[in-house]
Amino acid sequence: MLTRYDSATINRFSVDSQTGYLHVRNVPIARVGVFPYLKPDGSIQMEAKLPDDLLTDSAVESANSKPITDNHPNESVNINNSSKYAKGLTATNAHVDGDKLKVDMTIMDGSLIDEIKKGKQELSIGFQTDVEPVAGEYKGMKYDSVQRNIQINHVAVVARGRAGHTVRLTGDSAEMVQDQEPSKENQMETTTIRMDGADVTVAQADADKILKLDADNKANAKKIDELNAQIKALTAERDKLKGSADSANKQADEAKAKADSLEKQLADAEKKFTGDALDKAIADRMELIDQAKPFVGESADFTGKSAKEIKVEAINKADSIDVSDKSDYYIDVYFDSLKNRSNAGVVGYSGKEEKKTDSADNVPDRYHLA
Incomplete structure (x- = not known):
């Protein structure tokens, strides 16, 4: 059985006024889907979490009453080391919500709670699974292997999980779409620009890019x-x-x-x-930029970059992998999997019987982040 990590985050929590304990409710820690795993040789293996495996009573119950740790320990958490590693526990209400597995959690360690309040708000879900080399397709996504007998061991609070800072402690896994209502501080700031004699409302951060596209269009008209x-x-x-x-x-x-x-x-x-071709080109590019921002950051400059270059940069930022020499088809498929993260999160693959992590924390090679 292999050990895996799924990344997620905390961004909605409450603090008990009497005890000071930190509570997080309805945290989605995994979902059904097909996700890429990085193998030791640098290649990608697509693995599936299918409903009949992830949403079983056994997998769901394995999320109940599991330890919460400060970073990943160097070993699985059990009765012999829980006093050393456990900083809190998941609740006993693990349940299925659509295609997701969710659970509440309580953190009781004062030092870890202080770190969370200061911004250490990402999760990495440690679990064990049997990976069977069974190829297939789920909802249009092809996979090479299937994860069976999924059993959650612990939930680690880390500085940066494999999914990066785009997935934070509301508990949305790196594999899934954020469900919560956007907060005011996350709402988009807009501005009005004038294009072809008409006023157009756009995201303030994208105004300069759109104006440049308009200027390019005028230059092309002159040409x-x-x-x-x-x-x-x-x-x-x-x-x-x-x-x-x-x-x-x-x-x-x-x-x-x-x-x-x-x-x-x-x-x-x-x-x-x-x-219409220009309108579609602008819309397609802005959509691609929006899809890439969760991985390259809101302040990234996309000026002059082709669609392929934007996708390569997003993949490199998310997984520290250089795919610039890969085929366009390979890059498109990999980038589609990243979109499922921002809808989402991904699990890293380390190979049989290895423990390896893709989190920013120093976790042994036999653990994996996704």
Whole structure:
């Protein structure tokens, strides 16, 4: 049986006025889905948590009354070491909510509670599982293996889990979408800009990028006008040469070829930079930027970067993996899995009988973060 870590976070908690204990309610610690695991050789293995495995009575009950630790211990938590590692406990109300496994938790250690209040608010769920090499597909996502006999051992509070700071202590796992209502401090600030004679409301952080796209569009329109002028001049030259002697036929053909080439450039430019195609290009790029922000940060500069470069940067920031030399298909599939995290969180894979962690904390190689 392999040991795994799933990452999650805390961002809604309450403190008991009498005891000072910290309570977190309805924490989603895992969900059904297909997720990438990093193998020791650097390759990716897609593993599935299927409903018949994750949502079983045994897996759900394994989340009850489990120790909460300050960072991951160097060993599984049990009766012999719980006094050393346990800083709190999960409740006894582990339950299934849709395709998620959720549970309440209470943290009783004063030092850890102080750290949480100062910003140490990410979780990493330690569990054991049998990974069977059974290929298949779940909701359009192909997988190489299936996690069976899932048993949760402990929940660690860490400075930074494998999912990074985009997943915080509300308890949303690194694999799942945030469920909670956005707080006021997380609500988007907007501003109004003017494009093509109309006022448009956009996210304040994206205003400069959209204005740049608008400026690029105007530059492209100017380029189209220049191409039209060149086509007109070359067409006139072609017509003139057509009336010349036979010796001018070659020049006429060359002028026609140039004109045809420019016409093709014009058609391509008009198709790419005008009308609905431009609107769709802007929408697609802004959607991609929004999907990448949870991994590269709100302050990241996407200016001049292609879609592929943005995806490669997001993957590198999230998992510290350089996939720039991989195929476009590989990068697209991997980035789709990251979107499930921001909808989400991911479990790292360490290979048979190894313990390895992808958290920022120093966890033995036989543990894994996801």
